[in-house]
Amino acid sequence: MKTTHEEAPVIANLSQFDSRSGSLLERLLFNHRPWLMLACLLLTVFFVAQLPHLTLNASFQRMIPQDHPFVINFEANQDSLAGQGNVVRVVVENTQxxxxxxxxxxxxxxxxxxxxxLAGVNRPYMKSLWTPTMRWHGITESGLDEGQVIDSRYDGSADSLEQLRLNIERSGEIGSIVAGDFKSSMLLVPLLDIDTETGAPLNYGVFGAKLEDIRAKYQNEHILLHIVGFAKVxxxxxxxxxxxxxxxxxxxLIAGLVVFAYTRCLRSTLLVLFCSLIAVIWLLGSLPLLGYELDPYTVLVPFLVFAIGMSHGAQKMNGILQDIGRGTHRLIAxxxxxxxxxxxGLMALACDAVGFAVLLLIKIEVIRQLSLTASLGVAFLIFTNLILLPILLSYIGVGRHAAARSLRSEQAQLEETVRPALWRWLDLFTRRKVAAPTLLVALALGVGGFMVSLQLKIGDLDPGAPELRTDSRYNQDSTYITASYGSSSDVFIVMVSSAPQQCMNYALLERIxxxxxRLRQQPGVVATDSFAAFIKVMTSQLTEGNPKWISLLPNQAVINNLVKYAPQSLVNQNCDLSMLRIFLRDHKAETLQALVAEVQAFAAVNDQGDERFLMAAGSAGIEAATNSVVQKANREMLLWVYGAVILLCFLVFRSWRAVACAILPLVLTSVLAEALMVWLDIGVKVATLPVIALGVGIGIDYALYVLSILLLHLRSxxxxxxxxxxxxLFTGRVVLLTGATLAIGVATWVFSPIKFQxxxxxxxxxxFLWNMLGALVLLPALASFLLKPEGQPQADLRPDTTSQPHAGRTTTKKTTPNPQRTLEKPL
Structure with a gap:
């Protein structure tokens, strides 16, 4: 075969190899191997020393979109809303x-x-039957009066218990702090984001463990504790x-065993695992230096870095294994x-990094942290898997028997007329009579998947904590609290602003x-509470509970007299902000969307000057803001990811046809992944949004490796x-190996007790599977219509004893194209 590419003969003796050959980068790296290894060793020791400083924690502030109008309103009025943001609810039930x-x-x-x-509790705003914040209001013999629900006169006697019942009924907290059936009561525990003892960020792991210690200490056959809230999740x-x-x-372990089964070389398998894990160690060690913690929602990143490293490392190992098998010295190989x-590999990792970096567009701190740490991990992989691994293999090499086995396998597959069944089956997709119906099936799947993906919902689709299993203790506790209390843990707060000392204005209260x-008519609303409702209740008490007076009296003097009795959870001290609290059955996306739409429509008509209806506070209000940001970012993120990946692929291949062959299978995978999320009832939220983008960045690896070698030979x-x-034979079988291996490995997570995982x-x-199939099935099918060989084509799948795809065969004349030069020539 006529070729214009550089020869790369088999060289067994280093003295016959010109160390000045290759690119400047290659000479710089391989001619200074000891110094490079020493630098990597020192970096590894340094990062290992940082690991004890790594903490696993989360932050309520990092989970919310700081730039969203709802959150801006919440932050601006946070002093007046103390105790109504990050809240833990502890319900103590008397079972007998x-x-x-x-x-x-x-x-x-x-x-x-x-x-x-407990450190981190916002103590002035904690409420339970025993705290001073739990008060009653009512009419007594001396007139309008109030007091603490459990006061200093309580002694546990029958009379004091009867007085307690009366105080609870007059407190208006039945359904809120006390269950309607009087079988349990609640501790409302607002949290700060800092540890009040140390001043450090609140460690939710430690806080959750202390709550469990309290549960274990007091729970018995008579007493049950139910605990919910962000901190508990x-x-x-x-x-x-x-x-x-x-x-x-x-x-x-599965990845390592499968790679070893493929290579039968323990040393090279361990090296691939070692270099991939070194990148993970560097990543984890760098987090404390950057001031980052490992978040439960970003704990997936180290494994993704490892998975990407295994994919690239296996490709390098496979190439060296084949060259050494032909007799090439391990350094030259x-x-x-x-x-x-x-x-x-560099372009594939660049695409991975772009897939991560695009997440910076989402203005939620936990996702931005995931983006930065994952991009940093990919940068480390450039050193550990693209540079350090070949250098280590140049010293250690591969097992002699493994290299010989690889050579025999390659010779047999190249020289035998009958190819392995799998290879013959995959070859069918290079023929248009098979490729055409394959592409039609892919198109049908894409259209069908897209129609299903239109039903993809934003936010949580299940009550409780979707990150945990339905039968988890947390979700069982959440179910009990929702069933027993009108004031569920999902609280949406509308803030009603006014001029100072004007919160009691009758016209404003009438609009509230x-x-x-109107909000009580929403199907997802369990109960509501507001300053206006408080005034109505107090007015009825002044009229001996006559039902016809349970209303707002158009008497400003009466209303002004009642303001001083209002709880701080409904009106602030300056009387320029009052709260309308809506307790929801759940925080599903459709529940929040309907509520937000209703409030927006009302505010558009009823906002007047300083008197405005502002959203939103409370756990459900923050969730609604987060859903809004995620919904907007979902499509924008994919567009940016695909735009960046297409640009990088075009820089590598210089051909729109080649780019189409690489990108279209990824698009199908993205569409089908969204359809799968619909089928599995998985919503797009902070925890799942990154995975959609990461699938594009990771998936392009397979296509780049297959397409780079395919183009090299087409151009010859x-x-x-x-x-x-x-x-x-060179890269495709490793794509098959790593795709299947990683898919099997992560598939075991389905048995995890953590539903999120x-x-x-x-x-x-x-x-992993669909991107692998896209690279091995759809890519050649597209290539059959878009790509053409240059020069005189050779017969399909016939033995070729004059040229091989890699450097050096000892039994044939061998030429090896230079991919770095060849890929610069467009089709």
Whole structure:
């Protein structure tokens, strides 16, 4: 075969090799190997020393979009909303009676005192039956009066218990702090973002563990504790980290065993694992230096870095294994492999980095942290897997038997007329009579997947904590609280602003009352509470509870007299902000969307001057803001990811046809992944949004490796069938190996007790498999219509004894194209 490419003969003796050959970068790296290894060793020691400083934690502030109008309103009025943001609810249930029991109340007092003293609790705003913030209001013999629900006169006697019942009924907290059936009561525990003892950020893992200690201390056959809130969700996720790490270890073990089964070379398999893990160690060690913590929602990043490293490392190992098998010295084999695959690997990692970096567009701190740490991990992979791994293999080499086995396998596959069944099946997709129906099926899948993906919802689709299993203790506790209390843990707060000392204006209260009535008609609303409702209740008490007076009296003097009795959870001290609290059945996306739309429509008509209806505070209000940001970012993020990946691919291949062959399979995977999320009832939210973008960045790796070798041989005049076959032998089989291996590894996550990890395992396994199939099936099918060989094509899949795809055959005349030069020539 006529060729214009550089010869790369088999060289067994280093003295016959020109160390000045190759690119400047290659000479710089391989001619100074000891110094480079020493630098990597020092970096590894340095980063290992930082690992003890790494902490696993989360932050409520990092989970919310700081630039969203809802959050800006919340932050601006946070002093008036203390105790209504990041809240933990602890419900203490009497399983054998009511709360009007001396022993129950004594236990409740001990629990209340211990929770009150926990570091991070915003103590002035904590509320329970035993705190001074729990007050009653009513008409007594001396007139309008108020007091603490459990005061200094309580002694546990029958009379004091009866007085307690009366005080609870007059407090207006039935359904809020006390269950309607009087079988349980709640501790409302607002949190700060800092540890009040140390001043450091609040450690939710430690806080959650302390709550569990309290539960274990006081829970028995008579007393049950139910605990919900953001801090408890994070605490449970951190507690389950040990199990998450077990599944990560299983995935790593599976990857190592499958690679070893393929190579039968222990040393090279361990080197691939070692270099991939070194990148993870560098990443984890750099986080404390950057002031970052490892978040339960970003704990997936180290495994993704490892998975990407395994994919690239296996490609380098495969190339060196084949060259050494032909008799090439291990150092020269390492340099040959570096020449062939460095540019493809660099561009693949650049696409990975772009997939991560685009997440910076999403203005939610936890996602931005994920973006930065993952991009940093990919940058480390350039050193550990594209540079350090070939250099280490240039010293250690591969096992003699493994190299000989690889050579025999390659010779047999190249020289035998009958090819392996899998290779013959994959070759069918290079022929238009098979490629055409394949592309039609792919198009049908894409259209069908797109129609299904239109039903993809934003936010949580399940009540409770979707990150945890339905039967988890947390979600069981959430179900109990929602069933027993009108004031669920999902609270949406509308802030009503006014001029100072004008919150009691009758016209404003009348509008609040009308909005409250409209919101109570929403199917997801359990109960509401507002300053206007408080005034109505107090007015009825002044009229001996006559039902016809349970309304807003158009008497400003009466209203002014009642303001001083209003609780701080409904109106601030300056009387320029009052709160309308809406307690929801759940925080599903459709529930929040309907609520937001109703408030927006009302505010558009009823905002007047300083009197405005502002959204939103409360856990559900913040969730609505987050959903809004995620919904906007979802499509924008994909457009930016694909735009960047297309640009990088075009810079590498200089051909729109080649770019189409690489990108279109990725598009199909993205569409089908979204359809899978619909089928599995997984919403797009902070935890799942990054995975969609990451699938594009990681998936392009497979296409780049296959397409780079395919184009190299097409440009040397080989037919598509033969060029594709050679790419299968060199990079394609490793794509098949790593895609299947990583898919199997992450598929084991489906058994994780953490539902978030199980969902991610399903999505990642699907993406690994479909991106692999796209590179091996759809790419050649597209190439059959878009790509053509240059020069005189060779016969399809016939033995070729005059040229091989790689450097040096000892039995034939061998020429090896230089991919770095060849890929610069457009089709």
């Amino acid at each position: 009676g009511s709360i009007l029991d001396k022993d129950y109340l004594q236990t409740l007092q001990k629990i209340s005192d211990e929770v009150y003293l 994070v605490g449970d996720l951190i507690e389950g980290l040990a199990q998450v790490l077990v599944f990560f270890a299983v995935a790593i 390492a340099r040959y492999t570096f020449r062939r695959l460095f540019m493809a 009352d009308r909005l409250e009535w 005049g080989e037919s598509l069938s033969l060029a594709y076959y050679r790419s299968l 199980a969902d991610m395992g399903i999505l990642l396994a699907f993406m």
